[in-house]
Amino acid sequence: MKHLDHRHCSTLGTVHESDLTPGTIRYYDTGGDGPPVVFVHGFMMNANTWRKVVPAVAAAGHRCIAPDLPLGAHSIPVPDADLTPIGIADILAEFLDRMDLTDVTLVANDSGGVVAQILIARNPARVARVVLASVDCYEAFPPARYSWLTKAIKIPGATRAVTSIIRFRALQRLPFTFGPATKRPIPPAVMDSFLLPSRHSAAIRADLARFVSRGVSNTFTLDVARQLPSVTKPVLIAWAREDQLVPAEYAERLARDLPNSTLRFIDDTHMLVQEDQPDALTDLIIEFARQHPVH
Template identity: 55%
Template sequence: MATSSALGAAREVTLSAGRIRYHETGTGSPVVFVHGLLVNADLWRAVVPGLAAAGHRCLAPDWPLGAHSIPLPGADLTPTGLADLIAEFLDALDLVDVTLVANDTGGALTQILMTRRPERIARVVLAAVDCYEVFPPRPFAGLLRAATLPGAVRAATEALRLRLVQGLPIGFGWVAKHPVPQEIRDSYLLPSRHSAAIRADLRRFAAGVDNAATLAAAAKFGTVELPVLVVWPPEDKLFPMALAERLVRDLPRAKLVTVADSYTFLPEDQPELLTELIVEFTRLHAAP
């Protein structure tokens, strides 16, 4: 579960599938963050303070993607089910004029959401995300297939205790260019290591990952009226620049900005620059 005090006060909201833990700080137009697989709200710990200072209410949930602390045993954890869960979160807190900021797997869920339940969303930031055929990216495709096998998630989480394994492509080696602090690695990895119920959530998510969901969302991109900021690192090892360029071609109001010296985890590698880009984007597309 997320632990960084920079994220603000920890809160919980009860949704139809169970409780979601989130952090909140700041006031103003809401920014809701959507992280990816095997991370949690701590991913945004260096982005949230700057956005709050710029006049935003920042809400950073721990989505049930394997690094959360509250199991959701009855939840639909397919990509569409998770997109609906995010929509229900927005409804439950009565959020309007929302900026969604997504990274990695969270970007796939956000694309489904913005083509399925866009009514509370005003603008979207897609920062190095799964999309089109790349959901999940290699080398994680094989890992997710294996995760559905009995005992596989437990074995993987035990292996990730080793720093050597954490540095491999199946760990942090291909997602973060710069070192992730050990306490943050623990925040990401310990929940699935310590809780059988969290591992069960992770297995159910893994079983449902299918690029049919992202391709179906992409088929509706032409109808998306929201402004979209696509932020991409040219060095990304999982998501080639061709994907970013394709998103910008297909989304009618999308703009592409590249960020150097980063891999997929832009909020880890380049949080200050990502924050500046989000602030500029929200001001450019502020509600009248």
Template identity: 55%
Template sequence: MGISAELGPATEVALPGGRIRYHETGAGPTVVFVHGALVNADLWRKVVPGVAAAGYRCLTPDWPLGAHSIPVPGLDLSPTALADLIGSFLEQLDLTDVTLVANDTGGALTQILLTRRPERVGRVVLTSCDCYDNFLPAPFNAMSLLARVPGSMRPLLELTRVKAVLRSPLGFGWLAKRPVPPEIVDSYLRPGRASGAIRKDLRRFLKAIHSRYTLEAATHFPEVRQPVLLAWAREDKVFPRAHAERLRDELPNATLTYIDDSYTFIPEDQPELLTQRILEFTRLHAAP
């Protein structure tokens, strides 16, 4: 459950297989944000206000990736199904010419969406994210193996109460260059700590992750026609710059820009710079 008022009021929408909560603020062309695993809409709390103030309608869903508040026991949580869920969200709200802004695991899902249901997407901003054979990246790929053990998610989430673990490579230490505020950490981890149903969703999601999904999506990159901005953290510890350069070369209409003084969570570490890049990109590629 997002806690930041800057994201706007929360609304629920029924999608095939379950309901999700999203936040909305602003008016104008639509921007939809896609976070990654074990975070929620709060990841975008420092980016949304600037984008909305520039004349955009900002929608920030809590995707069912482990930090959501509405369990989805009837939903297929494989990467292709989650990519289709994003497509269903756009369809249900009758959104067209959408700008998608994605980070981390959400970037992998967005790549899959682009190769399956691209018709409502106008342009894409991929910040540092999973791709190719790096889904999940080390050291987080261990979580996919751990998820095969029944009951493993509760001790994993409880372990993050230890500050040293939270700031380690197994926590947020390699994702955010600076400590994530405690209330935001709580927003991310409280749902899974408090709800067995959310932990079951998280476990199903982690078990389903495999690089075959991103590698398959990459075979269809030549078919992608949407403009893509790759806003990559120059110092990223889990998503190599070589992958950003490969994405730039293989996506037909892609541009690469590097963000300094940031790790993977660019919306956390450099929100002003990211907001600026998003606005420059959307204006450059605005619908005629």
């Protein structure tokens, strides 16, 4: 099968592919032998969302690794994979094993935070610390404003129509599309890197529809929430104070449930803090990793 061209920013590092049991995923790696930071993106995004954060984290001495997970903006179809959040968490766990990564700082945003929560509850061995940067959790999976999108994609044959509609740039800042996710528009080339894979590939659309139909449900987040009090890893909850999708009270709830957590708010940003306030998020990641060394 011919893979789609990747359109990611070169600041993410060198592109590679990893052959895992459920299928092949693409990832970006800055290299080096510094302590690893692994970045987990959300639904209908890919590693390119971390393009503003990776360079400074790498410059601070970390090896930065950003996989394209099969959440609808990936370039390599995985038709045989379990695309529930549990299945994707298991893909990420196998990826960490295959890369032989230890002492990992896991940084997650948006629905990637659901994957991260499940990973640290099920397979925490390779993860030393976690940054949950404005993530879906509890009842907010999906966030209420996006329930129309998940309902539409669950209609047989509707995925192509949905992905065709959101290709129009004039629609991408509306309250029911990408508008609430950022305070400022995402550059067109970056939006293309998110949206072109599902627009151009029926196999990617099939993966996207499978994830939504089987995986986007707060059954997963409410289930893992019951396990959070037993998570002892240090967790930084870095939340957009003006998050319109998963408001600040969810961050406070996570801070109560996670026994070794720190809550920090980031101003002047909506949910995608790596897009609106990358420098602030970068500083928090570097500081948090420095404050929690592995003994």
